Structure formats: structure tokens, C-alpha cells
Amino acid sequence: DTAVSQTPKYLVTQMGNDKSIKCEQNLGHDTMYWYKQDSKKFLKIMFSYNNKELIINETVPNRFSPKSPDKAHLNLHINSLELGDSAVYFCASSLGPYSYEQYFGPGTRLTVT
């Protein structure tokens, strides 16, 4: 059973389009995250939700909007995609915020052409 899953695994789209990435965890965790891994493989936090409430919102363009319909799901919607958005996006979850071990999904490779 996959603990943290993401769909799609690969996403190729053109500049200006709007796309969504979905994440689901079956670990019963309260906290979920979105991280971005850039072309230099550096991982940075984007957002975090705890019990469906936004608790971390790093300096991210407002074209990116996370949505948490319930504790098990955290989706990422991106409007007006730009070339610089090309990256691998990882979802993660933990029992609670900040001090708990995080478990990562397999990643979604987004390519904007």
C-alpha cells in the first residue's frame, strides 16, 4: 500500500496553461506539505496544511494555490504556468507539524514548454 501518492507522475504542458497536481496519504497524518525540487536538485518548502488549515506559506507566487479538501488530501493548482515552474514537486505528510518525521511521495515532474 502506497503511503503518500501523487498524480500525475509526469506533466508536460505549455506556458500559460493551468494545471493541478493531486496528493493523497493513507497514513492518518494531520499535516501535509508541498515541496519544490529545482533543476539543481535543491528542495524547498512551499506550503503546509495542518488539519486542513494553512500553517506554512513560503514566498511563492500567488499563481500557486494549495487546497486541502480533507486531512488525507492536499492538491496544488498552478495558474498561468511559466517556464520557471518546471521542477519536481513533492508532497509529504507527517503526524503533526514541525517536529514529526515526514514521509514523501514519489514526486511529480512538471515540464513547461
Add this chain to the structure above:
Amino acid sequence: KQEVTQIPAALSVPEGENLVLNCSFTDSAIYNLQWFRQDPGKGLTSLLLIQSSQREQTSGRLNASLDKSSGRSTLYIAASQPGDSATYLCAVSQAGTALIFGKGTTLSVSS
């Protein structure tokens, strides 16, 4: 602002060698430190989590130590195998933010 540094950036060793990967961080006010493994094109696999009150954690051939006061952690891999080849990432957690990652050490173990 917390910064996490991993040295070396890349490491090549022959099979069977014991090796040490280093991680340093600038702010000692952390909750814990987590070591991950990332295979090419794959997600992150958690290897070890050390709470700030702990000095070390062990899992199989892996041993991670933490010296919070000096801002350092090491990941020791015993008797390395080709299957250990991957990128190893170190990350710290702090209040008010999620994991802060280093840029990783890419390990290559040759048979």
C-alpha cells in the same frame, strides 16, 4: 536564517568501504534532523530521524549522529554496497517552518 550544508557534494568509493557523510547547520534551535535517500528520478526515502535530545540513531548498516551544539551531523555507512549509490539528503526541522534541506551528497559505490 537556517542554512544546511552537506560535504562532500559527491563521493566515489569502492565496494566494502566504510564512509561518512557530513551535514552542518547554522541554527542549533532544531526539533530534529532527518536523513533521506533519493534515487535518480525517485522520491525521498527516510533513513533516520534524530530528535534534538538524542545523540545518535542506528538502522542496519547506517548510523547517524547529532551534535546540536556544534551544528553537525554525520551519516556513517558501513561496508558500502553498489545498491547504496544514491543522493543522501540531510534536513532539519524548526518551529514555524517545514524541513530545511541541504543540497545533498551524491554517493557512487563501485563493485
